[in-house]
Amino acid sequence: MKKNTNTSKVKKIPTISKxxxxxxxxxxILFFLLLIRIAWLQFVQGAELKEAMYKQLIESDVISPKRGxxxxxxxxxxxxxxxxxxxxxxxxxxxxxDKYDRVDETKTTALKEKVAKAFSxxxxxxxxxxxxxxxxTSSVVxxxxxxxxxxxxxxxxxxxxxxxxxxxxxxxxxxxxYPYENLASTLIGFCGxxxxxxxxxxxxxxxxLTGTPGKVVASKDAFRDIIPDTEETNVPAxxxxxxxxxxxxxxxxxxxxxxxxxxxxxxxxxxxxAIVMNPKTGDILAMATYPDYNLNTPFTPTHISETxxxxxxxxxxxxxxxxxxxxxxxxxxxxxxxxxxxxxxxxALEENLAxxxxxxxxxxxxxxxxxxVKMWCSHKAGHGSQSLRQAIENSCNPAFTQIAQKIGAxxxxxxxxxxxxxxxxxxxxxxxxxxxxxxxxxxxPVELATMSFGQRFTVTPLQMITAVSAVANDGILMKPRIVxxxxxxxxxxxxxxxxxxVRQVISKKTAETMLDMLESVVTDGTGKYAKVKGYSIAxxxxxxxxxxxxNEGYTASFVAISPVENPEAVVLVTxxxxxxxxxxxxxxxxxxVAGQILTDLLPYMQIPANAxxxxxxxxxxxxxxxxxxxxxxxxxxKILEGAGFTCSTSAKSTDxxxxxxxxxxxxxxxxxxxxxxxxxxxxxxxxxxxxxxxKSLSQVKNLLKEKNLNLNYTGSGTVIxxxxxxxxxxxxxxxxxxxLSQ
Numbered sequence: 061m062k063k064n065t066n067t068s069k070v071k072k073i074p075t076i077s078k079x080x081x082x083x084x085x086x087x088x089i090l091f092f093l094l095l096i097r098i099a100w101l102q103f104v105q106g107a108e109l110k111e112a113m114y115k116q117l118i119e120s121d122v123i124s125p126k127r128g129x130x131x132x133x134x135x136x137x138x139x140x141x142x143x144x145x146x147x148x149x150x151x152x153x154x155x156x157x158d159k160y161d162r163v164d165e166t167k168t169t170a171l172k173e174k175v176a177k178a179f180s181x182x183x184x185x186x187x188x189x190x191x192x193x194x195x196x197t198s199s200v201v202x203x204x205x206x207x208x209x210x211x212x213x214x215x216x217x218x219x220x221x222x223x224x225x226x227x228x229x230x231x232x233x234x235x236x237x238y239p240y241e242n243l244a245s246t247l248i249g250f251c252g253x254x255x256x257x258x259x260x261x262x263x264x265x266x267x268x269l270t271g272t273p274g275k276v277v278a279s280k281d282a283f284r285d286i287i288p289d290t291e292e293t294n295v296p297a298x299x300x301x302x303x304x305x306x307x308x309x310x311x312x313x314x315x316x317x318x319x320x321x322x323x324x325x326x327x328x329x330x331x332x333x334a335i336v337m338n339p340k341t342g343d344i345l346a347m348a349t350y351p352d353y354n355l356n357t358p359f360t361p362t363h364i365s366e367t368x369x370x371x372x373x374x375x376x377x378x379x380x381x382x383x384x385x386x387x388x389x390x391x392x393x394x395x396x397x398x399x400x401x402x403x404x405x406x407x408a409l410e411e412n413l414a415x416x417x418x419x420x421x422x423x424x425x426x427x428x429x430x431x432x433v434k435m436w437c438s439h440k441a442g443h444g445s446q447s448l449r450q451a452i453e454n455s456c457n458p459a460f461t462q463i464a465q466k467i468g469a470x471x472x473x474x475x476x477x478x479x480x481x482x483x484x485x486x487x488x489x490x491x492x493x494x495x496x497x498x499x500x501x502x503x504x505p506v507e508l509a510t511m512s513f514g515q516r517f518t519v520t521p522l523q524m525i526t527a528v529s530a531v532a533n534d535g536i537l538m539k540p541r542i543v544x545x546x547x548x549x550x551x552x553x554x555x556x557x558x559x560x561x562v563r564q565v566i567s568k569k570t571a572e573t574m575l576d577m578l579e580s581v582v583t584d585g586t587g588k589y590a591k592v593k594g595y596s597i598a599x600x601x602x603x604x605x606x607x608x609x610x611n612e613g614y615t616a617s618f619v620a621i622s623p624v625e626n627p628e629a630v631v632l633v634t635x636x637x638x639x640x641x642x643x644x645x646x647x648x649x650x651x652x653v654a655g656q657i658l659t660d661l662l663p664y665m666q667i668p669a670n671a672x673x674x675x676x677x678x679x680x681x682x683x684x685x686x687x688x689x690x691x692x693x694x695x696x697x698k699i700l701e702g703a704g705f706t707c708s709t710s711a712k713s714t715d716x717x718x719x720x721x722x723x724x725x726x727x728x729x730x731x732x733x734x735x736x737x738x739x740x741x742x743x744x745x746x747x748x749x750x751x752x753x754x755k756s757l758s759q760v761k762n763l764l765k766e767k768n769l770n771l772n773y774t775g776s777g778t779v780i781x782x783x784x785x786x787x788x789x790x791x792x793x794x795x796x797x798x799x800l801s802q
Contacts (some may be wrong), residue, residue, distance in 0.1 A: 065584040125271030126234055126257050128300035128549060129650040130262075132309040133345075140263065141145075141255070145212045147183070147203045147543070150174075151196045153302030153388075170622055175228075179203050182214045189632075194507040205253050205621030236262075236679055242362060244312050246349040247489070247542070250358045259358075259385045261305075261542070264490045269299035277410040284717045303545040305745035306343035311336055314660045315346040318621055321785060322635060323350045327470035329613055330636035333389045333521055334653070337630045338619070339529035341559040342527040344487075345629070353384045390487060394634065397602030397646065398455045399619050400514030401527055402574065402783070405452055407465050407475040409570045420445040430457035435461050438603070438645070449577050453585030455601055455647075457513045464512030465665065469503040472511070476606035478565045479527040480537060481519050487540040488557075495519035515604055525632040527565075528619050529790060531574050531625035535566040579624045581794070587618065589651040589801055592658045593774050594669030594682070599654065600645035613637025622658055625674040626669055631657055642780065652781045652799045655774060659797060685734065687724035689717050693736055696720070700734050706766060708792065709736035710743065726793070732770040735793040746792055751786035752779045753799055759779040760798060768792040776799035 075542050084360055128137035156167035178189035182202040193201045204211075236251045249260020257266035263542035310623060319334045328350075336346040340389055351363035361369060363385060374379070388585060408414035416420070426442035429437040437443065437457045443450070451459035472517045476482065476497060484494050495518040498507050510516040520538060530537040539560040566574075580597035585598040587599040603706065617634045621627050633653045642648045663669070683704055688696035694713040701707060706729065709716075715738035722728065747767040753761050756778055772795050781799045784790060 067761055087329065096300065103109070116199060124295050125273055125297040126299040127236065127251070127271065127727060128269040128302045128546075128551070130269075131302065131304045132307050132312075133305060133343075133544065134308060134310070136240075136733050137290045138238065138244065138307075138309065140237050140239065140304070144206045144208060144233050144235040144238055146178075146205045146231050146233040147207055147212070147215065147231045148231065149194060149201055149203055150199060150227040150229070151194055151201055152199065154194060160775065171224075174222075175224075178215070178218050178222075182211055183207065195253045210547075227692070240309065240753060241354045241356060243309060243316065244307060244347065245352045245355050246385065246389075247307070247347050247356075248355060249385070249490075250355050252596075254304050259490075260387065261303075261489055264488060265303055265543065268303060269300040272298040280325075287356075297551045301547055303543050304545045304547070306338075306341075306345065306541055307347070307545050309662060310765075311661060312346040313347065314352070314664070315657055316352070318653050319348050319633070320350050320592075321783065322633070322649065325781070326635060326638040326640035326642060326786065328635045328638045331388070332633070332635040334631065334633045334657070335377045335521055335525045336657070337529050337540065337632075339523050339532035339538070340629050341543070341631050342526070342529070343559070344540055344542050347387070347497045347542075349388045350383060354530070359373075387489065387491060389521045390485075390489060391491040391493050391520070393493055394518050394615050394636070395604035395607070396514040396519050396524050397519065397604035397615060397617060398457075398513055399524060399600050399602035399617050399632075399646075400519075401452060401455065401460055401512070402476060402531060402578070402619075403479055404460055404472070404480075404512045405448065405577070406531060406566050406570060406574055407467055407472055409447070409573055410475070411467060414448045414463060416449045416573055417447050419447050421447045421448065422451050422456070422459035422462050424451075424456050424458040426458075427468055427515050428461045428509070430461060431505045433454045433509075435507050435509050438783050449580055452577050452600070453580050455581075455586050461509040462510040464508050465505075469500060469508050471502065475498045475565070476511075477642070478537075478563065479530065480562065481523055481527065485522055485526050485540045487522060488543050491521055495523060495631045508749065514602060515549075516607065521632055521634050523620065525630055528600075528621070528632070529630045530565045531571050531578075532621045533571070533629055534568040535571040536565055537565050539564040543697055569685045575624050577628070578621065582620075585650050586647040587620075589647060589799060590618060590620050590655040591659070591660065591774050592622070592655055594623055595658065595662050595667070597622045597629075597658065598624045599651070603645045606687045611767070614644040615638070616644055616646040616648070616650045618654045620647050620651075620654040620658060622662060623667060628665060629661060631656070633657070633663070650783055655799060656781070656783060656797065659772070659774065669727075683726055683727045683730055683732075685720075685722060685728055688736070689724075690722055692719055693717060694736065696736055705732055705734045706732040707736060708733050709738075709741070711736060711738040711741040715740055722795060723792065726795070727772075729771055733765075733768050733793055735768075735791075746789045747792055747794075749782075749784050749788045749790055749796055751788055752782045752796070752798050753786070757800060770795045772797045773800060774798075777801045 119535050127141040129137050132138055154172055155689050156164045158164050173196045176187060176194045179185060180187040180190045186521055193203060196382065217229065230417055234255060236255060247260055247323050250258060251262050251263040252258050257263035315334045315336060319332055323332045324346060331350045335350045337344055338398045354362050359381065361380060424437055424443040426440045435457055438455065440669045443454050443456050446456060446459055481495060481497055484492050492562065497517050499510050512696060526540055539562050541557065541559055544557055577594060578600055582590050582597045582599050584733065586601045595619055597675055598619060599620040604615045606612045615634065615636055616638050620631045631654050633650045635650055638644045639650050686703060688699050693709055693711050696717045717736050718739050719737045721735040731783050747769060757773065760779060761771060770793060777800045779798045780801045783797045
């Protein structure tokens with residue numbers, strides 16, 4: 061058999077190479093690990109990552125409510141809120157990561173330094189402190205509050221230039237402004253950086269003024285733009301309500317002007333305060349304290365130089381500021397002195413234990429012995445025998461000691477309570493205190509005597525003026541009112557706070573008798589420096605000496621009521637520790653201030669003057685200045701000179717008068733100078749007010765005439781006060797007001 065030598069071809073089965081097997085194995089392992097990772101992220105870290113995503117994408121922006129505006133009774137805005145921004149950051153979002161989402165520490169540090177530098181330069185902040193905030197581990201840190209628009213615009217420009225937005229938040233906010241700065245500062249108070257009221261009415265009415273914040277919850281991208289088609293939640297803010305005060309900014313300005321001048325001229329070591337009240341409603345038309353402060357910069361006193369302030373230690377600075385913030389008219393009880401005799405006399409009349417004009421009822425030999433203690437009269441030589449009217453005109457302490465003895469402690473104490481001296485008035489502000497009156501069981505003969513003329517116990521100025529206003533209001537005590545209405549700015553709903561009658565304290569007849577006697581105090585007694593030409597004024601002086609062991613100095617005060625026939629205003633001026641050349645008595649330093657206030661106040665309140673009170677002397681005749689604007693200069697001169705005025709102008713006779721000074725309607729003495737201006741000639745000339753103190757009326761007229769200045773005066777004799785004070789620069793034609801006395 062022949063052997064087959066042909067080798068048949070065997071078909072090879074393909075095999076997987078070793079390299080391929082390794083590749084498949086690695087792929088399988090990686091896929092398996094990926095599945096494990098996905099499962100881990102989904103089921104183990106899912107909730108945590110979901111929350112992180114929301115934190116990154118969903119932002120909640122707070123919508124700050126607008127704080128309500130505080131208006132005066134005429135509609136002037138005394139406190140307003142302007143739109144500003146607050147800049148904050150999320151430090152943990154200011155980071156740089158690599159492609160594996162790991163934080164690059166070096167680049168993150170550089171980024172934080174860059175952001176901190178930008179913040180410090182734009183907002184004028186300390187770089188190191190800002191860097192600490194940017195590097196903080198906190199979730200949210202505030203960089204700058206109440207930022208003005210120009211600085212926020214610079215920040216936005218920087219963010220756009222650097223193309224960096226993450227972790228930087230710009231939220232709308234409001235900032236409190238006080239357009240009139242120092243006006244009524246101790247009454248209004250101010251807010252903190254969080255818009256929360258800290259002092260005064262801002263604090264007392266914080267719940268009404270603040271409102272409720274809102275918020276916007278939305279998904280935002282890295283550029284802080286809202287992601288389209290995502291859900292957005294908007295909870296609108298409820299703005300605060302506006303409040304309207306009984307305060308009149310014009311009257312407040314008048315009162316503050318003369319109070320400050322009095323405190324400076326009389327060197328009042330502890331300042332002073334003044335209140336104007338409408339006795340019929342209890343409305344407070346003005347409430348001033350000196351020294352005051354700028355509400356926009358409450359931590360920098362305005363009555364102390366920057367150099368002197370810098371020399372004070374922290375404790376003294378703190379005490380100075382807290383003293384400035386305190387509204388002394390309602391927070392500082394004082395010994396009222398002889399002003400309180402109004403209450404004692406009212407009680408005597410109401411109880412039929414005295415009559416106003418019966419002669420020789422009370423005897424004054426310069427003092428009154430009470431249980432071995434001498435009760436001195438301010439007139440050490442004594443007043444002799446007096447009626448009640450004369451006793452109150454002379455402010456005689458011995459006479460009122462005798463009156464109190466006749467009334468008795470129990471009955472007198474009943475009137476003290478009825479007039480409101482044992483309780484707070486309930487005025488809608490913070491810090492109201494109540495005075496300290498002797499408990500009835502502790503009132504002995506000496507205490508009864510001293511209380512009768514306002515010594516050795518305390519009341520607040522607000523308590524005192526409220527009681528006197530009851531006498532001016534037919535014997536009806538009114539609750540003091542500062543806020544008269546609130547307005548919900550979202551709905552427009554108005555809530556009116558109506559005047560509140562507290563009680564009938566004395567009869568209308570007694571009140572009328574008291575007003576008649578108090579008018580005699582001004583016309584014939586110790587209150588003559590409070591006279592106002594053309595108006596009837598009732599009033600009472602007060603001087604209280606410091607309590608034993610206290611080095612607080614004297615307290616001088618004066619209360620005035622006008623017009624007597626139909627009282628519209630009660631003014632209380634209180635000066636603490638006056639040490640000027642005029643003395644320390646209320647008749648010398650406080651009464652003239654009340655007169656100055658009323659001289660401006662009564663015409664402003666459109667209370668007509670009584671022409672019969674003006675002098676008939678033609679050289680002292682008061683004339684109402686007519687309106688000559690829009691007339692030619694020659695026509696204006698003819699009208700003014702025909703009315704008894706002297707014209708002064710550099711304008712051509714054919715020019716039209718665009719302005720006259722003083723203004724139309726001003727009451728001027730015959731012969732007063734009127735300046736006329738035109739569009740072509742409007743040059744103003746200033747003059748320095750001369751020193752008129754101790755000068756006679758004729759001397760005053762000549763001195764002012766030389767300066768082209770006009771005169772308004774009250775009283776007779778020599779000048780005891782002037783306004784403006786000597787050296788003040790004023791425009792030609794300005795009115796200088798002086799008070800004269802024998």
